[in-house]
Amino acid sequence: MKKIYSRPKSLSKVPFHHCPGCGHSIIHRLIAELLDEMDLQERAICTPPPGCSVFAYNYINIDMVEAPHGRGAAVATGIKRVRPDCLVFTYQGDGDLAAIGTAETLHAANRGEFITAIFVNNAVYAMTGGQMAPTTLLGQKTTTSPYGRNPQSEGEPIKMSELLSTFKGTSYIERVAVNNPKNIKKAKKAIQKAFQHQIDKTGFTLVEILSPCPVNWKMDPLQSCKWIDEVMIKEFPLGVKKEIK
Amino acid sequence: MNKELMNGTSAIAESAIQAGCKYYFGYPITPQNELPEYMSRRLPKVDGVFLQAESELSAINMVLGASAAGARVMTSSSSPGISLKQEAISYMAAQELPAVIVNIMRGGPGLGHIAFSQADYFQSTRGGGHGDYRTIVLAPCTVQEMADMTFNSFDLADTYRTPVILLGDGMLGQMMEPVVIPTAKNKSPPRRDYAVTGAKGREQRVIKSFFVEGKDLKEHNWKLFRKYKKIEQNEVRYETYLLDDAEMAVVAYGTAARIAKGAINRLRKEDEGLRIGMIIPKTLWPFPSRVIKETSRYISDFFVFELCTGQMIDDVRLSLEGSGHIHFYGRPGSVVPTPSELARIMARHYYQSQRKKKK
Numbered sequence: 001m002k003k004i005y006s007r008p009k010s011l012s013k014v015p016f017h018h019c020p021g022c023g024h025s026i027i028h029r030l031i032a033e034l035l036d037e038m039d040l041q042e043r044a045i046c047t048p049p050p051g052c053s054v055f056a057y058n059y060i061n062i063d064m065v066e067a068p069h070g071r072g073a074a075v076a077t078g079i080k081r082v083r084p085d086c087l088v089f090t091y092q093g094d095g096d097l098a099a100i101g102t103a104e105t106l107h108a109a110n111r112g113e114f115i116t117a118i119f120v121n122n123a124v125y126a127m128t129g130g131q132m133a134p135t136t137l138l139g140q141k142t143t144t145s146p147y148g149r150n151p152q153s154e155g156e157p158i159k160m161s162e163l164l165s166t167f168k169g170t171s172y173i174e175r176v177a178v179n180n181p182k183n184i185k186k187a188k189k190a191i192q193k194a195f196q197h198q199i200d201k202t203g204f205t206l207v208e209i210l211s212p213c214p215v216n217w218k219m220d221p222l223q224s225c226k227w228i229d230e231v232m233i234k235e236f237p238l239g240v241k242k243e244i245k
Numbered sequence: 246m247n248k249e250l251m252n253g254t255s256a257i258a259e260s261a262i263q264a265g266c267k268y269y270f271g272y273p274i275t276p277q278n279e280l281p282e283y284m285s286r287r288l289p290k291v292d293g294v295f296l297q298a299e300s301e302l303s304a305i306n307m308v309l310g311a312s313a314a315g316a317r318v319m320t321s322s323s324s325p326g327i328s329l330k331q332e333a334i335s336y337m338a339a340q341e342l343p344a345v346i347v348n349i350m351r352g353g354p355g356l357g358h359i360a361f362s363q364a365d366y367f368q369s370t371r372g373g374g375h376g377d378y379r380t381i382v383l384a385p386c387t388v389q390e391m392a393d394m395t396f397n398s399f400d401l402a403d404t405y406r407t408p409v410i411l412l413g414d415g416m417l418g419q420m421m422e423p424v425v426i427p428t429a430k431n432k433s434p435p436r437r438d439y440a441v442t443g444a445k446g447r448e449q450r451v452i453k454s455f456f457v458e459g460k461d462l463k464e465h466n467w468k469l470f471r472k473y474k475k476i477e478q479n480e481v482r483y484e485t486y487l488l489d490d491a492e493m494a495v496v497a498y499g500t501a502a503r504i505a506k507g508a509i510n511r512l513r514k515e516d517e518g519l520r521i522g523m524i525i526p527k528t529l530w531p532f533p534s535r536v537i538k539e540t541s542r543y544i545s546d547f548f549v550f551e552l553c554t555g556q557m558i559d560d561v562r563l564s565l566e567g568s569g570h571i572h573f574y575g576r577p578g579s580v581v582p583t584p585s586e587l588a589r590i591m592a593r594h595y596y597q598s599q600r601k602k603k604k
Contacts, residue, residue, distance in 0.1 A: 045443060
């Protein structure tokens, strides 16, 4: 019998700790599959953030350096400048990349650092218990926006992919989602392209991934996937935002 | 290398390069801008990387990344900028990553003043950021010492896998003196068997500071503690000056020590020949407590002089463990006292202590 699907070599044999319906385990697996397929496992270095994905190093079997909250792009810059032949990528949430780490992200992109940001957007601060994030939708209730996000006091959800695609230093930026098999396939393709652009040294690359957080959204996993389609994608349209040919 | 006339910050920069530092990440702030400027000229010529970051926060995190990737790396700043760097210094202490961080102190708190100061003693010697850690703190008095200490600081950082702070001030950073830059042929960092290089033919390496189990963090904290004890045992550096016949011992470091030395020389030359000596800490952490305590067996009066309202005085007091008598003169606000001015103040304290002894 022909084997058509198995555990990627780059994925350690450890059960994921994430909550049921969480997108992190899907994204971790996609990365591991690509590290295998692109033969990058032996030269990849990741900077996981504080938060739900801090244990990325328990699952993805590559070298990793824990970055302080928001500083992934700066830590990755330091690594990449010393190890230009390695594939260096950050793994960051929305609070990490688009709030506390906005400056680090924008300037790494503006310098055109040859790094890739895996940007997981789930519209909340998940690890800390579901507080308002820079990407929280208007009207969305969180533990720190109990009456719903109000643009007059909290501003609009920030769109990092669109913003960064205006920079000359960026070469590949795409927003994807991991809420159904079709989107998951597209997400994998996007990460693959971003990694390839980094290897080809074309510029800063980023893949924004809309990812479900059922626990903090107070929905079940299926409702969460549906909510991404019906609500989140309307605010954060999917697609390639920038690609240098 | 030949003897050259250099300012302190340039001497630090060249010395770092000679010690094998090929990576510098920084952000401009007065009074240390000559250091990044020097690096921006020199590093590209030795296949190194100079990068001006968007903030001190970002610069120190680039240092973290470069160190984790196995490089000898440095950043520099001055007081307000060093406050911003504390986050990643705490992380590096926890992750046991070596790096050299230069603080050319200026006046504070807040924006303070752009000239020299010694007001960051507490920040430097007590860890500085959050958590249970220390950093090695070196305190040069001359441009030559800035060069020598920088050169050695990279080995110290690597030996103990810990961040090292070189604590100068705006006066030392800006002044020009003759200096011989130390050199070592083919100086390259020792192999770091923990560096991230891509897991080729070996197990994955993880550099982290998060421990989900309290008991694991407890073990990590004790491990760091044992390392700090070892540093305290092995790395205390100080100088003594004219202590043998002294009736009073001045304790001062850096620029303050130079002013105090001038004052002591004056007072010894005067008719009465006041017998004052000095202990000059060259490491502020670990602090030379033992020599101070031992000196208190034959000298009862200690005169602490700092260019701030008094921070190191706490360590002198702790060192003395209740013995001796402490005198203090502080000069905050970047207003330098001359040796003759300080000599008058020292003489007053000296005569007061003599009178007390006669009673």
